[in-house]
Amino acid sequence: MTAACDPFGVWLQQAGIREQRLTPEQRGLLRAAFAFRQSQGGDYYANRLLGHFLLHCHSGLKVAQIARLVGCSRQTASGQQGLSAKEAIRQARHRMDGRPYGKLLPRFAGPLAEYVFAHPQATRGDLIDFIDDTFGVHVSRIALYHFLKKYGLDQVPGSAAVPASVPPADSPLPVRLPPGGVPELPAGRPVPSPSPPFSPRGRSTPAPSSCCRRR
Secondary structure (H helix, E strand, O other): OHHHHOHHHHHHHHOOOOHHHOOHHHHHHHHHHHHHHHHHOOOHHHHHHHHHHHHHOOOOOOHHHHHHHHOOOHHHHHHHOOOOHHHHHHHHHHHHHOOOOOOOOHHHHHHHHHHHHHOOOOOHHHHHHHHHHHHOOOOOHHHHHHHHHHOOOOOHHHHOOOOOOOOOOOOOOOOEOOOOOOOEOOOOOOOOOOOOOOOOOOOOOOOOOOOOOOO
């Protein structure tokens, strides 16, 4: 009867939580969470922020209990458990806008390529944050993968660092002669085409032949 008259007790009962089994720390935490819920309302933003806090504050509550407290499914709460605060707020914003993800436009390729070359060790998450901060568009990892592959940027982080042993493109190729007498070129450089046999570059007869008379 007491629980039925107490809104906090009703809230716990709806989530399948027995107040008698809570520790003093958990009871105080849920009292504060209930006060937040009462002041902010039960809309999507308030529930999302409250759920993110309860999932990451090491309260000792089960994921299913937290999901029932904020009014979402256990699968949704489990997916939110691995998100950062920034990702949770961004996902909530796009959810309320009616579009979970944005679209990568061709004009993003130039700034994205510049960022990739300047940060060869950047992860996919770093690239997603860069796109979001620069263009205000949140994209999925799959869309980012196809976009990088389309513009040839998927291999840049692994090949951005040029080995010191490879000379610049405008420098002459060093040729090493092994004991066999066959020249070896550095790996990765094109082999020059040899000149045809018996075809010197200059003229073999600088003057007209004596057998040819001028008319």
